[in-house]
Amino acid sequence: MKTSGVEKKHFIFYFYPVRKIYTIKEKLSDKDSPEGKKLRSNFQVILEKVGIAAGLTLLIYYTVFYVYFGKLYWVTKEAMLEMSLEFAFLLLLFMTHRQIAKIFSKSVLEKVHPAIKRTLELITVILTAMILHYLIDYYPLTLLYDEQEFPPVNVRNGYVINVIVALFFYYFVETRKRERQLQKEKLRSARLQKENFQAQLESLKQQVNPHFLFNSLNVLGSLVYSDQDKAVDFIRKLSDLYRSYLDHGAEMLISLKKELEVCQAYTYLLETRFGDAVQFEFKIPDDKLSLLLPPGSLQMLIENAVKHNGSTTSRPLKVEILTENDSLVVRNGLNPRKEKIISTKTGLENIKNRYRYLTDEQVKIEKSENEFMVKLPLLKVEDYENSDY
Numbered sequence: 001m002k003t004s005g006v007e008k009k010h011f012i013f014y015f016y017p018v019r020k021i022y023t024i025k026e027k028l029s030d031k032d033s034p035e036g037k038k039l040r041s042n043f044q045v046i047l048e049k050v051g052i053a054a055g056l057t058l059l060i061y062y063t064v065f066y067v068y069f070g071k072l073y074w075v076t077k078e079a080m081l082e083m084s085l086e087f088a089f090l091l092l093l094f095m096t097h098r099q100i101a102k103i104f105s106k107s108v109l110e111k112v113h114p115a116i117k118r119t120l121e122l123i124t125v126i127l128t129a130m131i132l133h134y135l136i137d138y139y140p141l142t143l144l145y146d147e148q149e150f151p152p153v154n155v156r157n158g159y160v161i162n163v164i165v166a167l168f169f170y171y172f173v174e175t176r177k178r179e180r181q182l183q184k185e186k187l188r189s190a191r192l193q194k195e196n197f198q199a200q201l202e203s204l205k206q207q208v209n210p211h212f213l214f215n216s217l218n219v220l221g222s223l224v225y226s227d228q229d230k231a232v233d234f235i236r237k238l239s240d241l242y243r244s245y246l247d248h249g250a251e252m253l254i255s256l257k258k259e260l261e262v263c264q265a266y267t268y269l270l271e272t273r274f275g276d277a278v279q280f281e282f283k284i285p286d287d288k289l290s291l292l293l294p295p296g297s298l299q300m301l302i303e304n305a306v307k308h309n310g311s312t313t314s315r316p317l318k319v320e321i322l323t324e325n326d327s328l329v330v331r332n333g334l335n336p337r338k339e340k341i342i343s344t345k346t347g348l349e350n351i352k353n354r355y356r357y358l359t360d361e362q363v364k365i366e367k368s369e370n371e372f373m374v375k376l377p378l379l380k381v382e383d384y385e386n387s388d389y
Contacts, residue, residue: 053090057083060161082141089136093166096128097174105178122167129166133159188357219273234272240265252358256328256378257289259298263321266299270306277311283322291378293328294354301374304348305332324375327364331373351376 061083103109104121112120137158142150216238223231241262260282267280280302302319309332311317319332352363361377 049091049094053087053094056090056165057087060165061086064157064161081144085137085140089132089162090165092136093129093132093162094169096132097125097166097170100124100128100170101174101178125166125170126163129163130159133162137162216269216273219269223272230272234269237265237268241269251295253292253379254295255289256284256291256293259293259295260284260289260321262296263298263302267302270302274306274311276313277316278306279316279318281318281320281322283320285323288323288326288328288378291326291380293376293378294351294358297351297354297376298328298330300348300351301330301376305330305372308337309333309335310337311335323378326378326380328376328378329373330376331371334367334370334372348374 061079100121104117104124109117138150138155216234220231220234220238223234264282270278271280298321302321305319306317309317315335317332317335319330322329322331348363348365355361355363355377359377359379361379363377364375366373366375
């Protein structure tokens with residue numbers, strides 16, 4: 001059976017909104033996803049604005065009515081219409097306030113003189129309130145009633161009341177909220193700096209770990225006599241590794257490409273030391289190399305895999321480094337060492353804490369009988385710059 005063009009359009013108009021609603025419902029039900037959290041947060045903000053707008057509508061309407069007429073009437077059809085328009089005005093006003101606050105908080109306006117910035121902000125709030133009052137509160141009523149029912153003094157009072165309400169809620173609600181958000185961001189920034197400093201200290205301890213350096217020098221000593229060319233390569237990789245520590249140790253984020261360069265130098269040293277007892281496989285597509293992660297996090301996961309698992313040439317330790325969507329996956333087989341391992345057990349916790357201050361996305365750890373896997377979120381530059389962190 002053929003479907004006409006009109007019927008196809010009807011199908012599109014029906015299924016598109018249904019699909020969108022279903023997608024939103026899925027995101028809302030997913031408690032762990034960043035999109036779900038953002039949608040729930042926005043939904044809570046809308047509900048809060050609706051409640052405030054409804055309560056304020058009743059307060060303004062009956063206060064003004066009492067001031068003009070000296071008494072209160074129960075709800076009439078005209079009153080319901082006027083209150084509905086006032087409710088729509090207030091709700092839209094609160095939504096625009098949020099956008100105005102975002103615009104004047106942008107770093108682009110930081111160079112503008114504070115007095116000029118505040119004046120522009122004040123004018124924007126007043127003009128927005130007047131335009132919305134005319135379009136939502138006043139103009140629809142002029143289409144339904146005669147102009148004689150709108151004395152000039154009442155019209156002016158309507159503008160004045162709504163402008164005062166707009167200024168009050170913008171400067172005593174939205175601005176205070178923005179100040180609290182700035183304080184929260186400063187606190188998060190301080191925590192992130194502290195966490196990053198702790199990470200640098202932990203990384204420094206591992207980098208100058210005497211055991212690692214001692215083992216590397218022992219390997220180098222044996223290579224000097226058995227394979228001089230390989231000894232030169234080993235020295236070069238060891239030099240690259242320590243140079244990268246100096247270059248990137250203080251950075252908050254590093255590109256996956258740079259982190260892989262460090263880790264490939266590190267895995268070369270491990271392969272030289274352990275031979276065929278350890279095997280590393282990198283499966284990273286080129287389009288993921290520009291994504292970001294905390295420096296040293298991948299190397300720390302590789303080090304943990306080698307540190308906590310035994311390996312032999314007959315039963316080698318296999319470590320896979322790959323990507324799934326926008327996550328870096330480090331997967332290795334489980335073969336716990338029989339001897340007791342001295343460990344501070346802060347490596348994974350340190351990585352999780354650093355991510356916690358950078359993004360809402362979480363580090364995922366999965367462990368089965370035969371396999372251990374860690375997923376690190378890979379961040380985009382624009383996501384990090386536009387985040388609340």
